[in-house]
Amino acid sequence: MGIEVYLLILLVFLIVGALVAVETRNLLSSVISLGAVGFGLSIAFLFLRAPDLAIVKIAVEVVLLIFLIRATIGRDVIPGTGHIHWAGLVIICLLSAGLFVFAYHAFGSMKAFGSPIIADVQSAPSNKYLAEGLGQTGSANIVTAILLDYRAYDTLGEATVLFAAIIGALAVLRGTARSKRGKQK
């Protein structure tokens, strides 16, 4: 039960960081707090025995922070507008109350933390990947074997989504450059 205590403390830290990121009026502080949440999440992945995920999460978090700060803040720090939208707040409270009721019933019917489904269902695909992964694919890292051999089609889909997102971002920003040059002529 040692891991669960550490995870609880870390999750409380993440929730406090997320609340700071949401409520701060200063945009730069908000983005830095989001970075703290991301790095705390990487530590949580290490506790949960997922070293592959921790490496990916840290690298992606650094790049995301650089993009956010570089693109939207620059030299000056922009404050957020301080208006509170009362109707939205009431709606979100009602929605959260409804979600909490459903979540209480849902989490009550889930298995306890620490006993995954693969321990009960012997014919699950994960058991097959763990038992035969090294022999069939030759790779010691079972997560890489799943990503690039057993479920490689999903990795192709992910490469396509990344490609489309990057081209979309380039198309949105290239239009700006061309319109500026057109106006200056």
Add this chain to the structure above:
Amino acid sequence: MKGMTVIVKTVTRWVKVFIFLYGIYIIVTGHLGPGGGFAGGVIIACSYILLTLAYGKDFASRRLSSQTAHRLDSAAAMLFLAIALFGLGSGGIFFSNFLQKRYPMEEFTLFSSGTIPISNIAIGLKVAASLFLIFTILSVFRIVLAADGKRKFVQEEEEE
């Protein structure tokens, strides 16, 4: 985009090679330990982003221009598809690990597990080129305080 002070430039000159090497290490040993194509590709992109931030955009675009990054990105995606189609051709299954089935090597070594290291390299190159392209085009815009007190976006230079 201007670079930074001389301290940052000196440290960058020494450190960027190690970051690049670490990214390559994580990609290549993806099938032996944690890591893989995605993590290594993002780390390689970070080394080029560090170069751009410290030295300015002109210097970095002489090292790796936008055109080269576009071509590298597309070439890596097509390499990944080519591996899949070769698998279809020789194994009968899309994405089958045809190299492992034909020439099974000894486990836990660097040259093992068939097409998995090649796929890792393709994915790593693709992710690195994509993120570097996005950073190059996002770094053109900055929010500055103009002369009349309002904030506006300035574009640092003309984009080709």
Add this chain to the structure above:
Amino acid sequence: MVYALCFVLFVVGLYCALTKRNIVKIVIGLTIMEYAVNLFLVLLGYRSDGVAPIVDRTSSPLEFLARSVDPLPQALVVTSIVIGLGVTTLAIALCVRLYEKYGTFDIAEIRRLKG
């Protein structure tokens, strides 16, 4: 209990995405929601006193099968993290374009200016 806290993180992100007027804050809310979902998926696959799903030479296959954590949610979450990066990059590009056209990040102001 851990699942409940993860759900609270998700609701914090949902609150931010629904009630804020600054569009960068909305993007931050979406990112927090994505963190919460990724964490929940990995929490589902954890085994008490488990080992990471990487085979080493010294472990026997039966012991590895009995002690390892579930590798399938981890593979799913690697894909999800990288896709989240791409989508957030596209959202930031849209924010930049909106600021460049309307001069503000405030969505009520943008709606008023759009007419």
